[in-house]
Amino acid sequence: MGARLRRREQLRPPLARRDRHRPGLQLRLAGLRRGAARAARVQAEQPPDLRPGPPPHRRLRRPRPPPLGVHAGAGETLEEFRSEASAWRLLGLFDITPETARLDRYGVYTTQACYADTWRSGRVFLAGDAAHVMPPFLGQGMSSGFRDVVNLAWKLDLVHRGVADDTLLDSYEVERRAHVQHAIRMSMDSGAVICETDQKKAAGRDSVMLAALRRRTQQRHARSLREAIVDGVLRRDPDGNPAPYAGAPAVQGRVTVGDRTGRFDEVVGTGFVLLTREPATLDADATAFLDTLGAHRVTVRPADSAAGPPPGDAAAPTEVVDLDGVHLAWLADANADAVLVRPDFYVFGVAAGPDGPAALVDDLRRQVAARALHP
Numbered sequence: 001m002g003a004r005l006r007r008r009e010q011l012r013p014p015l016a017r018r019d020r021h022r023p024g025l026q027l028r029l030a031g032l033r034r035g036a037a038r039a040a041r042v043q044a045e046q047p048p049d050l051r052p053g054p055p056p057h058r059r060l061r062r063p064r065p066p067p068l069g070v071h072a073g074a075g076e077t078l079e080e081f082r083s084e085a086s087a088w089r090l091l092g093l094f095d096i097t098p099e100t101a102r103l104d105r106y107g108v109y110t111t112q113a114c115y116a117d118t119w120r121s122g123r124v125f126l127a128g129d130a131a132h133v134m135p136p137f138l139g140q141g142m143s144s145g146f147r148d149v150v151n152l153a154w155k156l157d158l159v160h161r162g163v164a165d166d167t168l169l170d171s172y173e174v175e176r177r178a179h180v181q182h183a184i185r186m187s188m189d190s191g192a193v194i195c196e197t198d199q200k201k202a203a204g205r206d207s208v209m210l211a212a213l214r215r216r217t218q219q220r221h222a223r224s225l226r227e228a229i230v231d232g233v234l235r236r237d238p239d240g241n242p243a244p245y246a247g248a249p250a251v252q253g254r255v256t257v258g259d260r261t262g263r264f265d266e267v268v269g270t271g272f273v274l275l276t277r278e279p280a281t282l283d284a285d286a287t288a289f290l291d292t293l294g295a296h297r298v299t300v301r302p303a304d305s306a307a308g309p310p311p312g313d314a315a316a317p318t319e320v321v322d323l324d325g326v327h328l329a330w331l332a333d334a335n336a337d338a339v340l341v342r343p344d345f346y347v348f349g350v351a352a353g354p355d356g357p358a359a360l361v362d363d364l365r366r367q368v369a370a371r372a373l374h375p
């Protein structure tokens with residue numbers, strides 16, 4: 001829906017297209033009995049994709065075959081393709097019939113892969129489907145929209161409160177567009193694997209994947225949707241490039257504070273976080289800046305340490321016990337004693353030594369607040 005918003009049409013941002021439009025059939029089932037569906041041996045010309053949905057539903061997607069005559073069995077018109085009979089014919093591949101399930105809804109959709117070249121016009125910003133449209137294969141449309149909003153929200157907050165100049169908002173597009181491009185490429189690659197219609201290519205794909213599975217040599221998580229931020233509000237090295245670990249996704253381990261145990265952000269809270277091995281030594285200006293941000297100052301302890309007192313407000317330092325060693329292991333891998341994490345859960349930067357926390361805070365203050373403090 002966001003791709004059709006009136007405001008987006010008024011902005012008319014140029015679109016960078018990554019993939020051609022391709023119609024597909026999507027349907028939703030209800031009332032399917034457990035065990036009523038079976039795995040189907042599907043011909044490559046018409047590869048459907050049956051997935052679980054919110055109980056008691058199931059969803060099935062299938063791309064429409066290429067133009068008539070290219071493949072055997074591809075000679076259906078668009079009207080035939082979108083018919084209820086076509087839907088039941090596909091479901092028959094899984095032994096699903098009108099006797100075992102109810103067709104809740106079905107319809108033809110068109111896949112797209114594109115993103116806007118410009119995401120900001122003055123005080124108007126594009127996010128979600130208004131800024132990018134993705135194929136459905138990895139479910140990254142809404143997920144990317146959430147990432148857009150979380151990235152933009154903390155910057156809008158600082159600008160609204162006068163902590164930063166509104167040029168900070170220009171970093172929103174810089175940071176998010178690269179992520180979206182990556183997610184679109186991965187979605188397209190996944191769709192190409194799922195929707196291969198050439199018999200020989202599909203057979204080769206299956207052979208490679210089955211052989212890798214048998215050998216157990218496939219690389220897990222070789223590609224991730226959680227890419228590092230490569231530009232924007234990040235700590236820099238002397239050459240102006242992002243410093244090591246700056247822009248990386250922050251880790252999220254289980255911690256204990258007082259009598260509370262849970263994921264880090266559930267126990268400590270969200271927002272900026274300065275996480276250190278030892279209590280940070282900060283001057284009055286650095287402390288005041290962190291308080292203005294509403295940042296959490298947190299010291300992390302090993303799992304065999306006693307739990308610290310319950311956290312007070314964000315301005316008060318907090319001690320957490322790293323139950324599974326996730327945060328301490330990450331700091332050790334980064335050879336760091338401190339990490340400053342942004343509210344969107346990406347690392348601003350890391351530092352080592354007793355002066356490291358102060359250096360991180362001063363760097364963030366220069367990047368975020370300098371123009372607001374010295375207009």
